[in-house]
Amino acid sequence: MSRFNGSQDVVQGARHSHYGQLIRDEDTDTVVCHVCGRAFRSLGAHVRVHRMTAAEYRQEFGLLRTKPLSARSLSQEQSRAHVAIYAASEEARGHLSAGQDMARSGELSRKRRDADRGRPDPPQLRQTQQDSLTAGRGTRASAADARLATALRAGGFGDLGQALHALYVTSQHSIDDTARALSIGRGRVRRLLAEHGIAIRSTGQNSAAGRRARALLNDRKAAQRVGTPDIASWLRERRKEGATFRELAKATGRSIPWVTARTGTCGPSRTQ
Numbered sequence: 001m002s003r004f005n006g007s008q009d010v011v012q013g014a015r016h017s018h019y020g021q022l023i024r025d026e027d028t029d030t031v032v033c034h035v036c037g038r039a040f041r042s043l044g045a046h047v048r049v050h051r052m053t054a055a056e057y058r059q060e061f062g063l064l065r066t067k068p069l070s071a072r073s074l075s076q077e078q079s080r081a082h083v084a085i086y087a088a089s090e091e092a093r094g095h096l097s098a099g100q101d102m103a104r105s106g107e108l109s110r111k112r113r114d115a116d117r118g119r120p121d122p123p124q125l126r127q128t129q130q131d132s133l134t135a136g137r138g139t140r141a142s143a144a145d146a147r148l149a150t151a152l153r154a155g156g157f158g159d160l161g162q163a164l165h166a167l168y169v170t171s172q173h174s175i176d177d178t179a180r181a182l183s184i185g186r187g188r189v190r191r192l193l194a195e196h197g198i199a200i201r202s203t204g205q206n207s208a209a210g211r212r213a214r215a216l217l218n219d220r221k222a223a224q225r226v227g228t229p230d231i232a233s234w235l236r237e238r239r240k241e242g243a244t245f246r247e248l249a250k251a252t253g254r255s256i257p258w259v260t261a262r263t264g265t266c267g268p269s270r271t272q
């Protein structure tokens with residue numbers, strides 16, 4: 001081990017990563033070499049100056065063989081490149097499907113257990129599992145919250161409750177459309193509706209056909225209530241006689257927008 005600690009390799013005052021941990025500097029998008037403390041986009045090529053292969057370096061400093069020795073943006077670039085290669089290459093797909101078969105049948109785990117026999121888990125494994133469970137969960141949640149906040153601002157909503165009422169109740173948007181408008185998942189919309197005491201409509205009511213059927217039903221109910229076969233004509237006649245939208249809404253048990261839609265008149269003039 002001492003050959004990696006040669007003083008000629010060490011930069012005075014540089015930061016040193018801990019054993020079992022790859023230190024990323026998010027500001028400069030680099031990773032820090034355990035040996036010399038200098039920062040690089042990738043350590044894979046650099047560690048050769050310390051007379052080590054990447055594999056030896058990982059083993060020496062307790063790092064996972066499956067984790068890249070590179071800065072996040074470089075890892076992402078590489079992973080995107082791999083996805084592109086995979087998409088372009090029948091052969092790569094063949095390899096992957098063989099790998100997936102091996103994974104499904106448990107052969108991959110067996111091979112890996114055989115290879116790992118007698119070798120303890122690197123400390124980074126425990127660290128990584130812990131990190132991805134806590135930090136990962138947190139990151140996903142806060143990213144979703146940020147998207148929701150942006151969507152609320154973009155929609156001009158004061159708060160979440162107002163947005164849910166406006167979209168789901170007043171505009172009768174479906175759960176899907178409400179979720180899209182708020183940039184959140186459908187499951188979260190359902191939970192939030194429940195939290196805000198808004199009843200979730202049954203599935204049929206969310207479709208266009210469901211909305212039309214409900215509108216017809218409302219028209220029939222209003223017609224029955226005032227005793228007319230044709231609610232639109234009845235409303236127009238009452239308007240000519242001087243009835244206000246508010247009075248007509250009260251008489252039919254519907255809303256003012258419902259009345260204005262059926263009298264074919266809009267405008268703020270006579271809503272009182």
Ligand SMILES: [Zn+2]
Nearest residue numbers: 033035036037
């Ligand atoms: Zn170094």
